[in-house]
Amino acid sequence: MLSNNQLYVLVAPACITALGGLLGLCWLIQRRSLFLLWTACGLVLTGIGLSWQSIIPKAELSRWAVYTGAIYLAGAWFCTLGVAHKFSVSAFPKTSAVVSALVLAILYQNSAVQDSIAVRTLWLNLGLGIIHFLPFPAIVRRPASKDRLERLLYWSYGLFAIYTMLRPAMVLVLGFTELKDMTVSIYWLVTMLGSLLFSLLFSGLLLIVAMRDATLVLRDERNHDSLTGLLNRRAFWEAAEKLNQQPGVGPVSILIGDIDHFKQVNDNWGHEYGDMVLKAVARAMLESVRSEDLVARFGGEEFVLLLTRSDLETAEQVAQRIRAKVSASGYVQQPGQGVTMSFGVASLAFDANLRQVVSAADRLLYQAKESGRDQVAVEPLFAPVAMA
Numbered sequence: 001m002l003s004n005n006q007l008y009v010l011v012a013p014a015c016i017t018a019l020g021g022l023l024g025l026c027w028l029i030q031r032r033s034l035f036l037l038w039t040a041c042g043l044v045l046t047g048i049g050l051s052w053q054s055i056i057p058k059a060e061l062s063r064w065a066v067y068t069g070a071i072y073l074a075g076a077w078f079c080t081l082g083v084a085h086k087f088s089v090s091a092f093p094k095t096s097a098v099v100s101a102l103v104l105a106i107l108y109q110n111s112a113v114q115d116s117i118a119v120r121t122l123w124l125n126l127g128l129g130i131i132h133f134l135p136f137p138a139i140v141r142r143p144a145s146k147d148r149l150e151r152l153l154y155w156s157y158g159l160f161a162i163y164t165m166l167r168p169a170m171v172l173v174l175g176f177t178e179l180k181d182m183t184v185s186i187y188w189l190v191t192m193l194g195s196l197l198f199s200l201l202f203s204g205l206l207l208i209v210a211m212r213d214a215t216l217v218l219r220d221e222r223n224h225d226s227l228t229g230l231l232n233r234r235a236f237w238e239a240a241e242k243l244n245q246q247p248g249v250g251p252v253s254i255l256i257g258d259i260d261h262f263k264q265v266n267d268n269w270g271h272e273y274g275d276m277v278l279k280a281v282a283r284a285m286l287e288s289v290r291s292e293d294l295v296a297r298f299g300g301e302e303f304v305l306l307l308t309r310s311d312l313e314t315a316e317q318v319a320q321r322i323r324a325k326v327s328a329s330g331y332v333q334q335p336g337q338g339v340t341m342s343f344g345v346a347s348l349a350f351d352a353n354l355r356q357v358v359s360a361a362d363r364l365l366y367q368a369k370e371s372g373r374d375q376v377a378v379e380p381l382f383a384p385v386a387m388a
């Protein structure tokens with residue numbers, strides 16, 4: 001039968017295990033942030049270790065020290081793996097394995113030869129702290145992240161690692177007798193409380209970060225074409241309207257480009273080859289513009305670019321540059337005939353309706369196609385007219 005004291009100290013391990021379960025459930029639902037799964041394993045193992053150690057009689061602690069130690073070490077390793085995965089750094093598996101083996105050897109030697117709870121406590125916590133701390137320097141050395149949430153996440157993790165390593169110092173303050181004789185020692189209560197508070201903080205932060213990441217990914221997918229990564233039609237218009245309202249962006253020019261006889265490319269070489277051509281065209285466009293310009297795939301083989309602070313002459317040069325890059329890309333429409341593109345280019349120096357410029361560029365593209373393709377059609381400054 002468990003005493004009241006034992007039941008009381010089981011609250012913290014149960015909460016830690018439940019937090020692990022919650023993280024695991026979140027991973028199961030979204031199947032995206034793998035760091036949730038690793039941290040879930042870490043918390044569940046830690047919760048199990050703490051529960052086990054809380055309910056076995058004190059006299060038995062030494063006999064089970066190697067097993068409980070192994071569970072704690074595995075828990076620490078999984079938490080470390082989760083953090084390392086989140087920040088894309090190494091979790092130092094080999095070093096962790098060596099540290100774990102050393103700690104387990106010491107625990108075994110200690111429980112079999114000379115039973116000292118203080119020595120066990122010291123080495124186990126030191127080992128756990130080292131395993132937790134291993135990825136921390138690499139995380140801090142990464143280029144400074146502007147994300148406050150992520151900074152809070154790794155600093156709280158680093159502090160917990162240091163706290164774990166320093167925890168045995170508490171034994172010195174409390175004295176070994178307290179550790180040995182009390183049914184539920186102060187040391188044990190502090191350990192439980194520390195682990196619970198850290199687990200709560202860390203799990204909460206991880207969940208917030210995972211939800212935020214998922215929202216960003218969804219927003220990214222909503223705004224971008226999945227094949228080329230360029231803006232889609234809806235996101236282009238949103239960004240273009242916003243950009244056009246900013247002062248000092250004019251003159252604004254619109255380029256509409258279309259791959260010539262793209263159906264033949266697909267028919268001759270297959271859809272996958274066609275996809276590669278679309279990606280090469282997207283690359284050529286991104287390489288030819290500045291970061292503040294907009295590049296979108298409106299669908300099929302039609303691309304739309306918005307260039308800021310570019311007059312018609314500059315826009316025409318950009319279109320010619322892209323056309324030359326696509327011709328030189330090495331992709332072929334049919335044997336001996338490289339892939340080509342046609343462009344319509346219109347420019348607008350006034351604060352007018354962007355959709356009119358896009359229509360003008362579209363009309364010019366049609367002219368370029370009619371005139372034999374593989375060319376850029378431009379027209380003089382397109383002055384704003386009232387929309388019908």
Ligand SMILES: Nc1nc2c(ncn2[C@@H]2O[C@H](COP(=O)(O)OP(=O)(O)OP(=O)(O)O)[C@@H](O)[C@H]2O)c(=O)[nH]1
Pocket residue numbers: 227258259260261262263264266270271272273274275278299300301369
């Ligand atoms: N590989 C690939 N093909 C696509 C994709 N989207 C549309 N297409 C193909 O693009 C082709 C467009 O053909 P058309 O509209 O006839 O135009 P075209 O053959 O380029 O002829 P012109 O524009 O007149 O030079 C069709 O065969 C579509 O199946 C895509 O994502 N990947």
